[in-house]
Amino acid sequence: MPDLSTTLHQLSLKNPVMTASGTFGYGKEFSDFIDLASLGGIIVKATTSEPREGNPYPRMAETASGMLNSVGLQNKGLDYFVKHIYPELQQINTHIIANVSGSTIEGYVEVAEKMAGLDHITAIELNISCPNVKQGGMAFGTSVTSALEVTRAVRKVYPKTLIVKLSPNVTSIVDIARAVADGGADVLSLINTLLAMAIDAEKRRPVLSTVTGGLSGPAVKPVALRMVWQVSKAVKLPVIGIGGICNATDAIEFFLAGASAIQVGTANFINPRVTTDIIKGIEDYLLRHNLQTVRELVGSI
Amino acid sequence: MSKVIHDLIILENRQPGPEYHVLVCKAPETLPVCYPGQFAEVAVPSSTHAFLRRPFSIHNVDYQNNTISFLIKMVGQGTRTLGQLPTGTVLNAIYPLGKGFSLNQAEPVLLVGGGCGIAPLLFLAKTLKLNGYTVHCLLGGRSADDLVEIPEFRETAEVYLTTEDGTQGEKGFVTQHSIFRELAGFTRVFACGPEGMLRAVALASRAAGVSCEVSLENNMACGIGACLCCVVETRKGNRCVCTEGPVFNVLDLKGWESPQEVADNCPVI
Numbered sequence: 084m085p086d087l088s089t090t091l092h093q094l095s096l097k098n099p100v101m102t103a104s105g106t107f108g109y110g111k112e113f114s115d116f117i118d119l120a121s122l123g124g125i126i127v128k129a130t131t132s133e134p135r136e137g138n139p140y141p142r143m144a145e146t147a148s149g150m151l152n153s154v155g156l157q158n159k160g161l162d163y164f165v166k167h168i169y170p171e172l173q174q175i176n177t178h179i180i181a182n183v184s185g186s187t188i189e190g191y192v193e194v195a196e197k198m199a200g201l202d203h204i205t206a207i208e209l210n211i212s213c214p215n216v217k218q219g220g221m222a223f224g225t226s227v228t229s230a231l232e233v234t235r236a237v238r239k240v241y242p243k244t245l246i247v248k249l250s251p252n253v254t255s256i257v258d259i260a261r262a263v264a265d266g267g268a269d270v271l272s273l274i275n276t277l278l279a280m281a282i283d284a285e286k287r288r289p290v291l292s293t294v295t296g297g298l299s300g301p302a303v304k305p306v307a308l309r310m311v312w313q314v315s316k317a318v319k320l321p322v323i324g325i326g327g328i329c330n331a332t333d334a335i336e337f338f339l340a341g342a343s344a345i346q347v348g349t350a351n352f353i354n355p356r357v358t359t360d361i362i363k364g365i366e367d368y369l370l371r372h373n374l375q376t377v378r379e380l381v382g383s384i
Numbered sequence: 385m386s387k388v389i390h391d392l393i394i395l396e397n398r399q400p401g402p403e404y405h406v407l408v409c410k411a412p413e414t415l416p417v418c419y420p421g422q423f424a425e426v427a428v429p430s431s432t433h434a435f436l437r438r439p440f441s442i443h444n445v446d447y448q449n450n451t452i453s454f455l456i457k458m459v460g461q462g463t464r465t466l467g468q469l470p471t472g473t474v475l476n477a478i479y480p481l482g483k484g485f486s487l488n489q490a491e492p493v494l495l496v497g498g499g500c501g502i503a504p505l506l507f508l509a510k511t512l513k514l515n516g517y518t519v520h521c522l523l524g525g526r527s528a529d530d531l532v533e534i535p536e537f538r539e540t541a542e543v544y545l546t547t548e549d550g551t552q553g554e555k556g557f558v559t560q561h562s563i564f565r566e567l568a569g570f571t572r573v574f575a576c577g578p579e580g581m582l583r584a585v586a587l588a589s590r591a592a593g594v595s596c597e598v599s600l601e602n603n604m605a606c607g608i609g610a611c612l613c614c615v616v617e618t619r620k621g622n623r624c625v626c627t628e629g630p631v632f633n634v635l636d637l638k639g640w641e642s643p644q645e646v647a648d649n650c651p652v653i
Contacts, residue, residue: 140602145436150435150436
């Protein structure tokens with residue numbers, strides 16, 4: 084059997100297939116369909132210090148080979164997460180990674196500090212790239228100065244593996260990646276959604292209540308591949324590839340571009356078993372190409 | 385109660401109206417127990433334009449023959465593709481999803497359906513009848529072409545019809561039908577249809593002091609509570625229609641207690 088294991092900083096993953104934040108709930112939504120423990124890791128829905136109701140409906144628009152969302156980080160807040168969600172997550176035997184979001188640096192720090200005390204949360208993913216909130220989110224991830232500042236502040240309070248999730252809505256993602264690396268990030272994950280828009284021609288109105296939203300799905304994959312390739316060449320940190328991955332071939336392409344692991348997002352909505360299909364498909368690929376480990380593929384382009 | 389992903393096989397595709405199709409599908413293994421008001425997320429086969437699954441109410445369940453049916457109105461490219469599928473086609477579906485109608489009610493109950501909103505009501509009417517209820521069913525549409533599955537409803541319920549253009553049944557909206565004058569005599573109203581109709585039914589029920597449950601048709605991506613796209617504003621905050629609905633008691637829905645235009649949150653540019 085080929086070896087699918089991989090490492091991201093201090094994290095040893097049984098395989099490189101994880102689930103993207105906001106597309107997999109807290110895992111239990113998928114437990115009727117797959118064995119959650121078979122995944123390399125689960126990045127759970129974003130947590131903010133205070134509860135958030137998110138944006139008004141409509142929050143979703145289907146587009147060509149993709150979809151827009153403007154959910155706006157709806158979650159029940161940090162206290163609820165610790166009291167009610169964390170105990171359930173402790174039952175899942177794989178890496179559980181918290182996606183940490185906020186509208187102020189203090190908010191990010193508060194959530195990160197609390198997550199550091201939860202043993203079963205083995206890493207956090209700092210979300211400086213959500214395009215659907217008025218304050219914070221992407222605002223932190225689209226300027227070199229603020230990306231550096233928020234990463235540095237969280238680094239001070241978070242001793243475990245710190246992943247920073249990058250926004251594609253920038254002129255140079257490499258510049259942001261370098262700043263985040265300077266700020267003390269251990270791992271980079273990219274990309275978050277692309278800022279986009281859908282219009283209902285009959286109603287002559289935007290489809291989303293927020294006018295703009297984030298584009299995800301196969302439509303963004305070529306953009307994500309390009310960015311993973313650029314960042315992994317420029318920065319020495321391990322990279323997690325995200326963006327439109329629907330099958331094992333997509334995943335392999337990201338490894339070749341330089342990703343040590345991948346996250347599956349929108350595809351979970353269409354096939355709740357897609358992650359386990361991808362794990363099996365990677366195994367088949369390695370056998371077919373006479374490769375012993377998935378690590379041999381990483382960055383070979 | 386666990387959810388399944390099945391490759392269903394279309395046994396029958398009949399067309400009860402110009403824009404409507406009923407797909408009767410055979411399950412590859414024993415059907416899970418389904419409740420009226422629950423739905424399925426159906427993948428549109430080999431489609432490049434319908435990227436996401438489409439949610440459809442469970443229209444009928446036949447445990448003896450191990451079949452499940454969906455009523456599909458052809459409105460967009462996804463539903464048009466589904467409506468034209470020949471028998472024998474494999475249809476991948478995730479089901480049963482969501483929470484259905486409350487079944488333990490005192491008689492008599494009134495079911496109100498508008499257009500494609502009649503879809504979950506046939507399964508509901510059959511289940512209620514099986515439990516010994518006398519079921520009254522008001523079905524409405526824009527015109528006679530929108531009144532479908534009437535013979536099937538007549539087998540299980542006392543049926544009343546209404547069309548906006550008067551081509552069949554009484555003329556007008558469902559809430560203008562004469563049965564609504566006797567609304568106070570019912571113990572509960574179950575409704576499914578366009579949001580404007582549901583709000584009107586909710587108001588009339590409130591005025592008559594009758595409890596009312598509605599099945600909402602919000603746009604969805606995942607159908608299993610992961611994406612948080614299909615939310616409705618409730619008294620407890622935004623809630624997923626796919627997991628906490630699609631059936632809600634109207635008392636739990638925020639902003640449904642007073643007359644207003646159908647909410648349209650999208651700003652005019």
